Amino acid sequence: GAQTPESFKTNGLVAGSEIDWDSALRHWAYQPLQTTTAPRVNDNSWLTNDIDRFILHRLEQHGLPTPLMASPTTLIRRTFYDLIGLPPTPAELTRFELQLQNPNGFQSMVMELLNSEHYGERWGRHWLDVARYSDSNGADENKPYPQAWRYRNYVIDQFNRDTPYNTFIHQQVAGDLLDATSVKQANDHIIATTFLALGVKIDAEQDPVKKRSDIVDEQIDTIGRAFMGVTVGCARCHDHKFDPFTTEDYYAMAGILRSTQLTTVGLKSDQEPKLIARNKLLHSNRQELLMNRGQQLGALAQLNAQKYLPFVPEVLRWQNTQLDSELRIRLSESADQPWSPVGQLMDLNDGGQIQRVQAETFARGNFGIVTDGYGEGIGIISDKNGSGLQTFEHDISVPSAGKYQLDIRYAAATARPGKLFLNGVLVKSAAIGEVTGGWNPENQKWHVSGRYNFKAGNNVLRFEVQNVMSHIDQIAISPVLEDFGHVREAEDFDRGDFSQINQGYGEGIGIAATSKNNELTFIEYDLNDIAPGKNVLQF
Structure with missing residues (x-):
């Protein structure tokens, strides 16, 4: 094979180097935001806001002409695609072309699109990419996440509500620990934590300790990339080579996430208290009915003891060999x-x-x-x-x-x-x-x-x-128990004055019916094959 380069050779252990914190924290990404004065430009007629000054300043630096104002049709289509990801309908195009003739027409159009449910669908997609959203784990055994859609809908809803970004983050990292003022908010907090549960899970991993550590590592890496724009996960095995993060920082985060269990949590319902109260009432009423009926039967048994006692052993044997009705x-x-x-x-x-x-x-x-x-x-x-x-x-x-x-x-x-x-x-x-x-x-x-x-x-x-x-x-x-029920065609009655109809209303099925008004009619079926003795069903 190839010779080992001289630059790779050492004369023993390599001395570890410490992070130069002063130098690391001078990186532009860690500097506080500052207010910047908009640059001066030569052609003020093209400006509509301070952002235009930055654009025009760069155009003038390179001697480039300013672009022409877009036509109303182009402006409307661009705004629609930008905010909701959909083209305007012909009717919307006509309406907004007229609206743009007003001084505040463009602003009104933008506000209407921001209030559209499609806004959250359009822009929530970008966050779902950051959160590595998927309906399955995407690993060696690609298993579905059947409830993942709830998180997708949560993200869309938060965008449409214009939820503050810090609240949005707080809910996804620690939603299960937050107080809620309504059932909807409590459910949102739980669903938001799906952010931590998504991602790749190696189901075939046989070492449970390593598997748990890999899940935590994936969570740390996602949190670092999504919220801080850095690769904290690189510090799992060594201090970060470029960013100011040590293995100590990594395992401090890992300790928090290691104590977080991934599990399935039921959502709440506004109807739950009502259903619980109703079931309690029904149970109470049932118990009262059973008690009253039991007392009535007990009183009858005492009055007719000689008739009841001979049947007690048989009843007990029957009870001990019968299945409960629910079974x-x-x-x-x-x-x-x-x-x-x-x-x-x-x-x-x-x-x-x-x-x-x-x-x-x-x-x-x-x-x-x-x-x-x-x-x-x-x-x-x-x-x-x-x-x-x-x-x-x-x-x-x-x-x-x-x-x-x-x-x-x-x-x-x-x-x-x-x-x-x-x-x-x-x-x-x-x-x-x-x-x-x-x-x-x-x-x-x-x-x-x-x-x-x-x-x-x-x-x-x-x-x-x-x-x-x-x-x-x-x-x-x-x-598996045989059914005690008995199926019989209605038109095959044993006695009665109903009509047997096999056409029209009874086409292909056969029915029994009567057209007599204000007259007593009847129909009877002999059901002797269901239980011993003569049984007659009469209508």
Whole structure:
């Protein structure tokens, strides 16, 4: 290879050099702003303000002619593009051409455009570039930021409100610590801090300490560039080579940002207090109704003890084997999608039909079991070393064959899906792929993986993940319940004087209807196949 240049060679350790602060602070960028006197010019007829003096002074220095005044049409189009980024419509062009004939016509046009919502859209784009706005993290695993649009709209709104720049900065760096006088302002303060949460995040980084340090470094670099116009991030490894920043300055900032957690925060609503009060009232009314009805039933039972007592054992057995109504709704075959998890509803009576399994009790696999940190107080499983294929299997026994709902409780700051197999068959290629807002125990949430056909007896549930995965805490297996409802075509009634209509109003569907006015009409359906005994539905 090439020889080492003599200038690169040393005779030992290189002595560190200190920053010459006096010289550094004399740089023009760190000088206080001063009032400058506008230069004198020869042709005052061209001037409209002091800014024109600077332009004309330079033109006269170079012997260049002054430009001609733009036509009203050109001036209007330039102003529109400059302030709102859109061309004027033909109607606006005509209106403003007439308006410019007035002494204050141009000023009125500018104020109207500044008050346009498009002004914030036009000029907010420049700040979004500075803030490295994006709808995804843009790294090796390009994951979406689904709520990033709220920050974009916040920036547009602040430009349109003409928010002072110092307030604008304050909200983005420390909005969550600011007092608010309204729900809207409180939400704006929280949304503003998205400034710190945007940017590149290397999800595949296996060293959590380095990953956290890299995020902080990206935040420091952005703050330095956006607010000060300097590259403070260069001082991560050494004192800055050109700007007056030391590694001590860098890590002073890093200490502040290291104590700042990136998390998902819910926004507030003006309706929230009203909804809470309404729910409390409904709960109170329900409890009062239940108490009154219970007292009535208790009194009847005492008066008719001989009739009630023989049925008590059977009623108790029935209660102990029945699913709570909320569980029946969620687990019904016709439940609306997306299906709702039931694993978290531990206080509701499930009649022993719902199995809850701790993930770390897997029968086979190479996942790691974590009982501190991310698994503190709950115990979780996660990737053991973050390299290669990670697997685990659970043996799940069910009393009868049928469809079962599989709920999984896990935490994930970023999406890390894996494959789910049931009895050797791939049933979901992107399981455990939702984002919950973090990796810690408080971020654990239940999700419905799906509804799958289990066989009677033992079933093998297998997960496969390449490299890294979510933090799994529990699994719940619940039977999907057949609907007790019964669908029947209305026109297929058993008795009645309604008409069966298959044309016109009933074209293609068939309906039952009557056109008799002020006359009693009826229709009946025999529903004996729903429950034992004779059941008649009558209209």
